[in-house]
Amino acid sequence: xxxxxxxxxxxxxxxxxxxxxxxxxxxxxxxxxxxxxxxxxxxxxxxxxxxxxxxxxxxxxxxxxxxxxxxxxxxxxxxxxxxxxxxxxxxxxxxxxxxxxxxxxxxxxxxxxxxxxxxxxxxxxxxxxxxxxxxxxxxxxxxxxxxxxxxxxxxxxxxxxxxxxxxxxxxxxxxxxxxxxxxxxxxxxxxxxxxxxxxxxxxxxxxxxxxxxxxxxxxxxxxxxxxxxxxxxxxxxxxxxxxxxxxxxxxxxxxxxxxxxxxxxxxxxxxxxxxxxxxxxxxxxxxxxxxxxxxxxxxxxxxxxxxxxxxxxxxxxxxxxxxxxxxxxxxxxxxxxxxxxxxxxxxxxxxxxxxxxxxxxxxxxxxxxxxxxxxxxxxxxxxxxxxxxxxxxxxxxxxxxxxxxxxxxxxxxxxxxxxxxxxxx
Ligand code: AMP
Ligand code: GLY
Numbered sequence: 001x002x003x004x005x006x007x008x009x010x011x012x013x014x015x016x017x018x019x020x021x022x023x024x025x026x027x028x029x030x031x032x033x034x035x036x037x038x039x040x041x042x043x044x045x046x047x048x049x050x051x052x053x054x055x056x057x058x059x060x061x062x063x064x065x066x067x068x069x070x071x072x073x074x075x076x077x078x079x080x081x082x083x084x085x086x087x088x089x090x091x092x093x094x095x096x097x098x099x100x101x102x103x104x105x106x107x108x109x110x111x112x113x114x115x116x117x118x119x120x121x122x123x124x125x126x127x128x129x130x131x132x133x134x135x136x137x138x139x140x141x142x143x144x145x146x147x148x149x150x151x152x153x154x155x156x157x158x159x160x161x162x163x164x165x166x167x168x169x170x171x172x173x174x175x176x177x178x179x180x181x182x183x184x185x186x187x188x189x190x191x192x193x194x195x196x197x198x199x200x201x202x203x204x205x206x207x208x209x210x211x212x213x214x215x216x217x218x219x220x221x222x223x224x225x226x227x228x229x230x231x232x233x234x235x236x237x238x239x240x241x242x243x244x245x246x247x248x249x250x251x252x253x254x255x256x257x258x259x260x261x262x263x264x265x266x267x268x269x270x271x272x273x274x275x276x277x278x279x280x281x282x283x284x285x286x287x288x289x290x291x292x293x294x295x296x297x298x299x300x301x302x303x304x305x306x307x308x309x310x311x312x313x314x315x316x317x318x319x320x321x322x323x324x325x326x327x328x329x330x331x332x333x334x335x336x337x338x339x340x341x342x343x344x345x346x347x348x349x350x351x352x353x354x355x356x357x358x359x360x361x362x363x364x365x366x367x368x369x370x371x372x373x374x375x376x377x378x379x380x381x382x383x384x385x386x387x388x389x390x391x392x393x394x395x396x397x398x399x400x401x402x403x404x405x406x407x408x409x410x411x412x413x414x415x416x417x418x419x420x421x422x423x424x425x
Contacts, residue, residue, distance in 0.1 A: 036370020
């Protein structure tokens with residue numbers, strides 16, 4: 001079987017690595033990939049939003065299965081294009097991708113289907129947003145409010161305002177294009193601020209049925225103790241104990257089943273990977289966001305735990321037979337620590353030579369996935385992005401998986417390398 005993975009980060013390295021381990025896969029391709037992904041895949045120089053170029057490649061190379069990593073490719077309609085051409089692909093359709101690409105669409109969808117989420121309002125203009133904020137709907141002038149840009153903004157479109165004045169300033173700066181492209185902020189979503197522990201729960205879905213992955217927790221801020229600016233994610237842990245059996249049952253009945261039934265009834269059956277960002281509040285789990293894809297770096301920690309061949313799961317998603325597919329996971333826990341370059345997340349420095357990769361890779365039950373690496377003229381690995389490596393370990397429990405991951409991290413260095421020492425704490 002020939003498999004194509006779309007995307008270029010640590011998530012895609014973990015996906016390509018999983019396919020490369022399958023006895024059924026003779027060649028993995030990755031568009032565009034990175035220097036680390038080149039260990040397990042042939043790199044293809046086509047960008048994720050060039051859906052016609054990717055479909056042309058899949059047809060000419062007779063790719064049997066394509067798996068899509070990033071949301072921009074899904075929102076650009078890659079799945080629809082491949083299906084139109086009769087190519088097998090795993091990823092949400094453009095219509096289903098609206099659950100991620102438009103926060104107002106997702107909130108209205110949840111309201112239509114009675115899915116628990118933070119109270120919200122949407123505003124087309126800054127004036128309208130200010131009127132809503134001043135109406136008292138989100139509490140008095142000292143109450144926290146969450147201000148979100150409607151569109152895709154790589155995690156930068158969400159501002160946690162600690163009071164009304166900050167919220168008004170957040171609306172102004174989103175509208176002025178000071179944080180993200182203002183096109184993504186044509187609609188603003190205002191939300192009640194929820195409190196509790198966050199859990200990410202991902203699943204495979206085939207339109208009607210789903211299969212849960214182990215729950216994970218992401219650490220989004222750059223600094224230890226959850227300080228400093230948000231990043232794409234500085235590390236994750238998976239551990240079955242993050243959700244009790246009772247909590248999981250309620251999430252299934254109150255959130256997952258209505259989401260899949262609602263999507264099907266509105267004409268966009270959800271097939272692919274569905275990611276629930278959840279806040280475990282005192283009133284139970286509430287949806288913070290939907291993502292229509294694997295998370296990065298959740299995926300790295302999840303896939304090292306997967307025992308079942310990923311190709312078979314992909315076939316079940318495409319054919320609608322997930323209910324009959326047995327998916328097994330390693331017992332225990334896993335941890336992923338992101339190593340980032342100097343100045344990430346603002347203006348990461350590139351081109352630093354990475355030392356110690358071979359030594360780290362020799363650690364048992366450790367995988368070093370590459371997020372942003374390239375080769376220099378002497379074929380050495382150098383940093384080429386903000387998040388550079390995802391050092392991932394599995395073990396029988398969380399403290400052992402963290403210990404293993406950090407032992408491997410200690411082998412690796414480059415000037416200005418940064419990472420959090422409190423992942424999983
Ligand atoms: P989102 O991209 O919508 O998931 O938001 C990014 C992050 O902002 C989430 O992971 C939460 O940490 C935080 N967040 C988003 N919405 C809320 C909310 N209504 N209440 C509290 N925190 C939130
Ligand atoms: N780590 C969060 C995300 O992939 O959206």
